[in-house]
Amino acid sequence: MAIMSFIALKMLIGDKAKYIGIIIGLTFASLLITQQSAIFAGMMTRTFSFLSDVGLPDVWVVDPEVQYIDDIKPLxxxxxxxxxxxxxxxxxxxxxxxxxxxxxxxxxxxxxxxxxxxxxxxxxxxxxxxxxxxxxxxxxxxxxxxxxxxxxxxxxxxxxxxxxxxxxxxxxxxxxxxxxxxxxxxxxxxxxxxxxxxxxxxxxxxxxxxxxxxxxxxxxxxxxxxxxxxxxxxxxxxxxLKAYTCDEFKKLTFFYYLKYTGMPVNFLTAVALGFIVGITISGQTFYNFTLDNLRYFGTLKAMGATNGMLLRMILLQALVVAVIGYGLGVGAASLWGSYFGTHSQLAFRLPWQLLVITAVAILFICLTAASLSIRKVMKLEPAVVFRS
Amino acid sequence: MPEPTTTPANGSKIAVRCTGVTKTFGSGTNAMQALRGVDMDVRIGELLMLVGPSGCGKTTLISVIAGVLRRDGGECTVFENDYQKMSELQTTRFRGKNIGFVFQAFNLIPTLNAEENAAAPLIINGTKRRDAVAKAREVLQQVGFDERMMRSFSTDLSGGQQQRVAIARALVHNPRLIVCDEPTSALDGETGHKVMELMRNLALGTDRALIVVTHDSRIYEFADRIAHMEDGRITSIEESPRTTS
Structure with a gap:
């Protein structure tokens, strides 16, 4: 397969307009998903910042009716x-x-x-x-x-x-x-x-x-x-009274804000938009790229390329654009967060879990697009090559 | 692969043998019978032209012979191998090793240069890229390509040059059967002539056969035999003047 990969990559990179279009779509999707999730994570982390800063105590004792850290019910x-x-x-x-x-x-x-x-x-x-x-x-x-x-x-x-x-x-x-x-x-x-x-x-x-x-x-x-x-x-x-471990008190506060503020809906909407941008722009462009190359996939098939070879070629193409789009998007989000994090009071937190979530989302977008393309290529009759 | 059989009639060895081949597209009232019992042999070492009006089933027949389309009935063996007895994977691998293709629209991958396009069949068959390209360059030299042209992309080549790349691609892995679909229809008369000369000189060998589907009567002279098709059947097969003279 390694030797077929160069044909796959040349087909992908050679179609510059679509290649760049797919990358831009994935970069925007990755940027939006990472940036909005990181701001959300930053804001949610701030809800229990006092607990994070006070490192020594193991247990926090409060009134049993307290719902979160700023819900002070004096003792x-x-x-x-x-x-x-x-x-x-x-x-x-x-x-x-x-x-x-x-x-x-x-x-x-x-x-x-x-x-x-x-x-x-x-x-x-x-x-x-x-x-x-x-x-x-x-x-x-x-x-x-x-x-x-x-x-x-x-x-x-x-x-x-x-x-x-x-x-x-x-x-x-x-x-x-x-x-x-x-x-x-x-x-x-x-x-x-x-x-x-x-x-x-x-x-x-x-x-x-x-x-x-x-x-x-x-x-x-x-x-x-x-x-x-x-x-x-x-x-x-x-x-x-009610006693919480430090982590429990953080969770109590975190879930209070999650449940009683509109923040998750707002941020999830923005993340979903990023996802939709990825699916519509990149997914559609990738699928069109395959459709445009269907004749050549058919030619390769006629010349002896098996379905497995073609499947791996399309997966490789999808993975390449996924990695590049993901890298550019996450890099741009990190630079953005790094700049505004130091030049403003922006809440921006980018733990590794968010990087994984973005990677999974981008991979999902690419694999969805690839699966549609793969389906088309698998069902392709090699006899199509004789139709002018 | 077993040795090809010998036909008792003239002693020639047979590359392709079709007996009563049928193929129908669609079903019910929409059914369209493209092949209605084709009987035809292609001998090793000959260039057989398949001619006939549009829609008579020429392309369907070479698709069946090349193993890119399954027949519905009859018998069809290519070097004594019957695709119907092979799995899809086996058929694909057989095509990869034994069949070369030349298409009317060339079907060169536009993002590969000439030498990479010509190397594609070898790469598909598992040859390392460097070795495949080296072999492709040898064949491209034989079809008259210089260093600059070998590095050119198909969009920078004329129709005749593109067809020469396609011929190199069809030959590079030494297939035993080459099928050509209207190889000169997109070319002017002079270029078409040159392309056919190339095919005749390079592609035909003692252990290889060529089937050329064409409308172009100007190239009939290159055929050893001409099979006339009409309405899904072979109506006649004539020896060409080349053979009789």
Whole structure:
């Protein structure tokens, strides 16, 4: 077969108009499928970005009615002690998470996400500090602001109209309380893209509007060797609260957004469009390419090429355009994501699973087109060669 | 393959023997009987022309003989092999090794150059590309191609040149039977003459037979025998002046 492959490739590449048409169609399909899926994956990843950034805890304890991470149903502050008393818990710390308004220099307000960390341990802090240190939060009125927020929505407006990023030493007014920037951190962007402000738990409960209950989560660490599912069940039984492992809490949040927002439909529509573009443009062009070459396939058949040889020739042609179209599309999507990922706040995440999904989709498009072509060639009577 | 049989009549060996061959296209009221019991022999070493009006069944008959179309009835053996007793795969492989084709419309693959087109039958039969092209170049030289023409694509060649590539392609794998369907109908008289001269000189050998379907009376002189067909039957077979002289 290897020797027939050169005839197959020459037939394919020699018909430049169709060859390029098929490649362009597949490239667009691959680009659309990859890019839209990657944006969707990026946005969905942001829904549980807080959990991803807080690496230490194994178990998150919340009110049983909580449906996702931003669905805060405050707990009594004493729940921390109850969780600590459960067998198998190495440590447990309180965490505050809420939304509040930051007053800007020009008098406008900006919604921010406020995270209050355990005063003693500062567990739950940002994964990467760019300037300052996490322990600086112990300084009076100290807050740490995420880099995107500091450079963007919380940037100070200068008299000449330009904006200057927040830096260490700047003060911010949070719910009528003065806060001082003691560090700038890098975090995974949140779903809402609001600035994230870290402070201590006790200070967060001062900044935030007062309610009877202020505790958002209890973050707990299991003792070494402890079965996490069993520990979660034990915590639930002893405290009446709901305990999730980190992965379970991510899944809960992920599926909440999947179920209660229109995002999957929107993105699936875009992905389907990519698929349809692939099928209609590339599939149709590939089929036409075979129809145009039917006389030559018939000639090869008359000259002794078996159906198996012709089948492998068409499959090779389909695979070649699939690989090239896939490579160009995925490459273009990666470049696009890489550029906009660094020059904007675009949510773009391209895990290997998406590459596999796109590859399967492109392969499906090509094999569907090829199967129609193969059917035509298999049924071709070699006697067709004598018809002028 | 067994040795060809000898006909008692004139001592010539037989390449193709058709007895009562029938072929019908369609069924019921739409049935069209293209062959109505063809009896014909083609001898080894001869060029037999099959002539007759359009629609008389010439192309159907060579399709059956070449093994690209299954007959409905009668007997037809090619070097004593009966396609009806072979599987489709065996028939295809038999064609690949033993039959050469020359078509009215040349049927050269436009994206292959002349030497690659001519090499195609060898490649199909499993010869390595380099060896196949080398052999094809030898045959193309015999049909008068120079280096530049060998690298030309069919779109850059004249009709006569394309037909010469087709002849090279039909010969390159040394088939024992060559079937030609209207090989000169797309060519002017002079070019057609040259093409037939080439075929006669190159293609005919002591162990090879040629069947040429044609309308073109200008090339009758190249035939050893001329079989006249009408309405799905061979009505007469005449020795050509070449043979009788």
């Amino acid at each position: 009594q502050s004493t729940e921390v002690y109850r969780v600590r008393s459960v067998e198998g818990v190495q440590w447990a710390v309180p965490l505050y998470k809420g939304s509040l308004q930051a007053r800007m220099d020009d008098g406008t307000f900006q919604s921010c996400i406020l995270i209050g960390l355990d005063d003693e341990t500062l567990i739950g802090g940002p994964p990467t500090m760019l300037t300052g240190q996490l322990s600086d939060l112990r300084r009076a009125d100290g807050i740490i602001v995420d880099q995107v927020g500091a450079n963007g929505k919380l940037a100070r407006r200068l008299p000449d109209g330009k904006r200057a990023p927040l830096k260490i030493g700047d003060s911010v007014e949070l719910n009528d309380n003065r806060a001082v920037v003691v560090g700038i951190c890098q975090i995974t962007q949140t779903f809402q893209s609001n600035p994230v402000i870290y402070t201590t738990y006790s200070r967060a409960t001062t900044f935030a509007p007062q309610t009877r209950k202020m505790l958002s989560f209890v973050a707990a660490k299991a003792k070494p060797g402890e079965n996490l599912d069993a520990l979660c069940a034990r915590i639930g039984k002893q405290t009446g």
